[in-house]
Amino acid sequence: MNLINPSLTPAQQSAAARSAPTVQNSAPASGATVVMTGGSADAMVNLNPSGTLATLTVTLPDNATSQIGDIARIGSSKAVTLLTINGATSIIGGITSLITNQIVSFKKTADNTWMAIQ
Numbered sequence: 001m002n003l004i005n006p007s008l009t010p011a012q013q014s015a016a017a018r019s020a021p022t023v024q025n026s027a028p029a030s031g032a033t034v035v036m037t038g039g040s041a042d043a044m045v046n047l048n049p050s051g052t053l054a055t056l057t058v059t060l061p062d063n064a065t066s067q068i069g070d071i072a073r074i075g076s077s078k079a080v081t082l083l084t085i086n087g088a089t090s091i092i093g094g095i096t097s098l099i100t101n102q103i104v105s106f107k108k109t110a111d112n113t114w115m116a117i118q
Contacts, residue, residue: 033057036072036087038065047076056080060087063112072114075103088112 022040030053036045038061045058053076060072074085080098085091085106093116095104106114 028053028056030054030056033059035059036061036074038062038070041067041069042071042073044073044075047074047078047080049076049078049080052079053081055082055084057084057086060085060091060106060114061108062087066108068108068110070108071117072106072108073103074098074105075101077101085114088114090114092116 020040021042021044022037024037024043024045025048026034026045027048027050028034029049034045034047034056036043036059043061047056049056058074060066061070066072074095076098077100079100083095083097085094089112090110091106091114092109095116098104105117107117109115
């Protein structure tokens with residue numbers, strides 16, 4: 001039974017489920033790696049560390065679970081001094097730090113390519 005909308009075809013059900021935004025909460029320690037979950041057209045990782053992080057790595061959704069046009073957002077309640085973004089062959093306009101309560105967004109523009117958008 002389709003819980004989204006019983007009148008949708010299976011293909012429409014799949015598209016509707018994929019378009020639902022996802023929020024992933026994480027309380028990383030300095031030096032940690034946070035891997036974003038794919039499968040959503042609009043994914044957000046919400047970082048809630050206990051204090052400022054010296055270093056953090058965030059891995060964007062992989063090529064197999066993301067599609068061109070997907071948006072990946074990273075937000076943090078605390079500053080991150082050195083931020084490394086990975087998970088794709090090409091990351092254009094990479095962000096290297098976050099200030100308190102900042103949100104940054106990336107859009108998948110081609111296979112294995114994410115671009116920072118503001």
